[in-house]
């Protein structure tokens with residue numbers, strides 16, 4: 004049979020004969036035959052069937068220009084190597100220019116006896132994968148002489164070093180021939196297989212250290228690696244993660260004897276954490292380690308973290324670069340490669356962005372969302388077609404698919420068919436990941452076990468087991484479809500008008516109709532009411548897709564979109580009128596590249612144009628006033644001079660520099676009338692096109708310009724008006740398109756209709772702020788920023804309870820508020836700073852907000868520096884004792900500096916006032932951040948500050964640490 008096959012499929016030698024072992028020439032095919040002998044009493048390693056689909060296929064190489072100086076791995080043809088009967092591992096055969104590095108072997112053993120290798124051993128790894136380690140695997144025997152996974156020559160009872168190629172311990176061939184052959188990766192820089200005759204087992208130009216410690220734990224540490232017990236790591240100088248293992252096949256890289264002799268062999272740089280599979284994605288926590296192991300089939304290679312060799316931030320291959328260097332990340336092990344190394348490390352990417360050694364392995368679940376989303380770096384490296392092809396492979400190749408058996412629905416793992424059913428239904432669960440979920444097939448409610456529902460999916464799907472009563476860990480004594488609901492759901496029910504008193508069991512259908520259990524009459528419907536939607540939005544409860552607001556994507560009223568992904572922290576942004584909270588919200592949006600939709604831009608355009616007419620109206624009103632004043636002044640002068648009144652003179656005197664022509668006068672009168680009637684919103688934008696020519700004429704008019712020059716005297720004119728008035732002609736045109744800066748500056752009347760919310764990502768720690776890489780989702784966390792206007796909170800902030808799950812309240816105060824007054828609802832004039840203080844008190848003392856963290860954002864610092872000298876801080880009675888010692892101003896150049904320093908002192912003073920006030924209410928610290936809403940960096944800093952507050956809370960708070968942080972914050976904010 005073998006001979007026949009040889010005739011049909013002649014196999015060429017991959018290595019020149021003279022370099023070869025004798026046995027190599029005798030290539031054979033062998034087939035498994037049924038064992039008919041007597042029963043065996045020992046374990047036989049399992050031979051796994053080959054999954055043809057998992058064998059990587061050579062893909063076209065990247066463009067020729069890129070290949071010139073690349074050392075890409077070469078795939079060797081499949082050959083069978085006969086088990087060697089040699090006592091010593093085969094020495095490597097390198098091409099002439101290749102050098103063999105000395106091998107360092109450290110052996111320390113009390114009980115362990117290291118035997119000369121005899122035959123290749125088979126071993127099972129931690130996942131039960133069968134391994135045939137071939138004849139080149141170092142073999143380690145325990146005291147009974149049983150092989151335990153490593154084989155190497157020269158043993159000693161003590162630690163010792165053995166150098167020289169004769170003691171070479173070769174890297175392994177972990178691939179089983181049964182499993183479909185192996186693939187040999189090597190660097191052409193070192194050796195070309197065809198020329199060198201290098202066997203697939205012989206690239207071992209390594210420095211390894213082996214250590215057998217007291218408990219027969221064997222450790223092989225490459226130099227420079229942090230020693231971890233029971234872990235063997237290999238390192239190739241040219242290709243750090245290069246190994247002989249056949250990562251495409253069912254064998255894994257690790258050899259582990261779990262009982263007494265912990266022996267692990269890991270691929271270069273890859274570290275398998277002892278008996279722990281770590282999934283950094285918090286979502287994955289649902290699946291315990293044991294379950295993962297138990298449910299993993301033998302052929303599954305799981306995601307593992309790669310051990311960093313170089314310094315933090317450097318490329319994992321060339322060890323160059325820093326945190327700021329752009330890198331591509333392996334979706335399996337997390338290794339990061341720089342622009343120059345990524346193609347060498349990842350080859351032709353048959354399964355997307357994976358190191359060559361990670362091909363065939365499951366992705367890290369934390370990277371699932373990034374599948375198929377190309378980075379900028381790849382776009383620069385590859386052609387458009389190549390990028391498409393690789394991203395397609397990444398998304399659709401089998402090994403990258405979600406394993407059905409890792410998804411538990413109502414405590415039962417899904418079959419492949421059920422997973423397909425779930426994923427292809429009209430409303431599938433979004434971003435499904437391994438984990439435990441509950442599903443109410445009657446209502447379509449879907450959530451994670453132990454949590455409130457996060458989505459409403461298609462109902463009546465036959466997937467998973469039966470929903471348990473305690474599936475969502477509810478504690479309300481109210482049942483919906485036999486599930487005890489959570490407090491949040493109870494609020495939703497109440498908002499929908501359901502009578503929950505007396506009844507504790509409801510039947511809820513997928514159309515939202517509900518009835519008492521056992522009764523036939525529908526008592527009402529949950530969905531379709533604005534109030535219910537608002538409550539759901541605020542409590543992060545799902546609503547059916549049809550009741551959502553599909554038009555808007557990233558920023559929206561808190562809706563389904565916000566619930567798709569795990570939100571790590573929620574920030575509530577609130578501030579008194581015109582404190583700048585919506586500017587900060589818009590700035591956060593721009594910072595996190597969430598573009599404004601066309602609809603939003605159109606709305607901003609209309610708002611900006613309408614505001615422009617309002618500013619013009621205020622100027623025209625001012626013009627009238629200035630004209631009057633001017634006339635009065637003139638008449639006074641005339642009467643003083645006693646020039647003798649004459650009709651001619653009177654006529655002439657009516658014209659001042661503030662006088663405008665009859666046409667403009669008619670327009671001005673009309674505009675002022677519209678404003679007085681409060682109809683500006685109704686007239687603009689419709690009248691914009693018609694009146695644009697008047698704006699241009701006005702702007703070019705000397706009287707209008709004279710008024711504009713005195714705009715500081717017009718109290719009604721907001722400070723931001725200048726920004727828009729300077730471009731009045733352009734903005735008034737019908738074809739005006741607002742820029743992001745225009746949108747940022749726009750005074751937007753906050754709508755009462757919705758609660759804007761945006762999701763954004765931040766690196767996990769301040770350390771990483773500088774060096775976040777494109778794909779490291781494990782080091783990036785999602786946050787939600789909710790902006791609520793005080794008017795939306797209702798009287799005494801009663802609606803605040805809707806936001807009780809926020810982590811940090813960002814309370815925004817304009818630093819210029821001390822100089823502004825307004826009439827409250829009772830018609831009483833109040834200082835805006837005091838109004839802000841009152842609002843803060845209402846929130847802080849709200850029962851649902853007891854114990855929350857607060858970050859006070861003192862905004863508009865730039866404006867404070869402008870006004871602080873003109874308007875004393877003592878204008879606000881709360882600041883009556885502000886009495887800083889200021890150096891006398893010597894000249895104009897030092898005036899600005901003095902203002903700045905005065906503004907700083909004023910800021911510090913106000914911050915302390917608020918801190919003391921907060922402390923008197925809560926007994927706790929108030930964090931403070933100085934912000935300039937127009938500056939992205941400043942807003943970014945504030946958001947990261949909020950993140951740090953959350954992080955401090957997560958870490959067991961040590962008093963000293965927090966104190967230290969607070970001190971540093973105060974220093975930062977005051978600097």
Ligand SMILES: Nc1nc2c(ncn2[C@@H]2O[C@H](COP(=O)(O)OP(=O)(O)OP(=O)(O)O)[C@@H](O)[C@H]2O)c(=O)[nH]1
Pocket residue numbers: 578579580581582583584585586587723747748749750751752753792862863864865866934935936937
């Ligand atoms: N110069 C300056 N202007 C700012 C700053 N922050 C906000 N503004 C301006 O202040 C005005 C009011 O800001 P908004 O963000 O609309 O204030 P708000 O808190 O949303 O006000 P409401 O809509 O009443 O809630 C806008 O014109 C902003 O352009 C700042 O830091 N510096």
Ligand SMILES: [Mg+2]
Pocket residue numbers: 585586750751752753
């Ligand atoms: Mg606003």
